[in-house]
Amino acid sequence: MFEVFRLYGHKMSCDAFDRFRGGDGRFKESLAKDVRGMLQLFEVAHLGTLSEDIMDEALRFTRNHLESLTSGNVSSASPHILKHIQNSLYIPRYCNIEVLVAREYISYYEQEEGYNEILLKFAKLNFNFCQCHYIQEIKTLTKWWKDLDLASKLPYIRDRSVESHLGGLGPYFEPQYSLGRIIVAKTIMIIVVADDTYDAHATIPEATVLTEYFQRLNIGADDKLSGYLRIVLESVFKVMGEIEQEMSPKGRSYSVKQVLERFKIIAKAYKQLTEWARKGHVPTFDEYMKVGLVTAGMGDYAGYCFIGMEDINEKEAFEWLNSNPLLIDALNVLFRIANDVGTYETEINRGEVANGLNCYMKQYGVTKEEASRSAAMPKLCTPLRCDIHRG
DSSP states (O other), X not given: OHHHHHHTTOOOOGGGGGGGBOTTSSBOGGGGGOHHHHHHHHHHHTTOOTTOHHHHHHHHHHXXXXXXXXXXXXXXXXXXXXXXXXXXXXXXXXXXXXXXXXHHHHHHHTTSXXXXXXXXXXXXXXXXHHHHHHHHHHHHHHHHHHHHTHHHHOTTSOOOHHHHHHHHHTTOOSGGGHHHHHHHHHHHHHHHHHHHHHXXXXXXXXXXXXXHHHXXXXXXXXXXXXXXXXXXXXXXXXXXXXXXXXXXXGTOHHHHHHHHHHHHHHHHHHHHHHHHHHHTOOOOHHHHHHHHHHHHOHHHXXXXXXXXXXXXXHHHHHHHHTTOOHHHHHHHHHHHHHHHHHTHHHHHHTTOOOOHHHHHHHHHTOOHHHHIIIIIIIIIIHHHHHHHHHO
């Protein structure tokens, strides 16, 4: 009941978990005998908020026992249960994409004793039906990207068709949101073109010019732009114009205009990162995060998703988004830190010294390993995960 209420945004007291504590106030060790119950408690503990200490305790208690269970040489649990636990410890259910959780659970459920054969059959049919949609969408995106022919014109850019489509699966995996997923993927792919230009190619003067045109959101016929900058800008404006044209008959052009306004903001942040990189300047961690949180782009991503959500009021959605909700702030920090830790080696090797991990190392005089532990998870991410459930 607690889990259902929390999932649907209703406040429900976590006092219900007090019954799992012993006289010393700690969680009863006898709970560890119920492996399935421990796993369920572990998953539910991720729905806690910052002030709910009991949820933090539940998370530590269950994680310690579950890790011990999966790392031991001898265990009474079935292999499929241990695999299910390992998957949950790696990426907990409420930190994962819903359709991926469903696919993993199907494999787990069919190895359970006494499973419902009809239910399992329908679950597989439903997933296969969705998968057929996803394959067709990726085919559409692949052809669209090939027709743009940007790879030959801008050889430094990345092809992120599949990764961008996965981004569209996050907010909505259902078949009826096929157009929405394609729009999200196209928008991510075209903004990656701009991102790669700032990161890997543009000089400081070129980045300045690029940013100026993003503020204008158009290119005049007489504007004198170097060849590749014109290609970048024309491609971005063309793709977003096509999306607006497609959504206008559906009454959704407002969302596209709002996304373009957000492009102006992120372009300025990209320009700052380019200046730091080209000058070899390592800002303080605090200075970096002011810019890095903008380039994390979780608010922008939400905006991309709103375009294809035809069952919501787009103006109300963007009023909420433009109010800088706590949820978006928390997601920006989580993404920024995780991304900078994961891409540290790549970015340093290509001269991008303004990386969050590198800035933290310089400001606090610590090693990479110490910075990874200090900057990434314990100090920032745990309370922010709680903010996500509050926001």
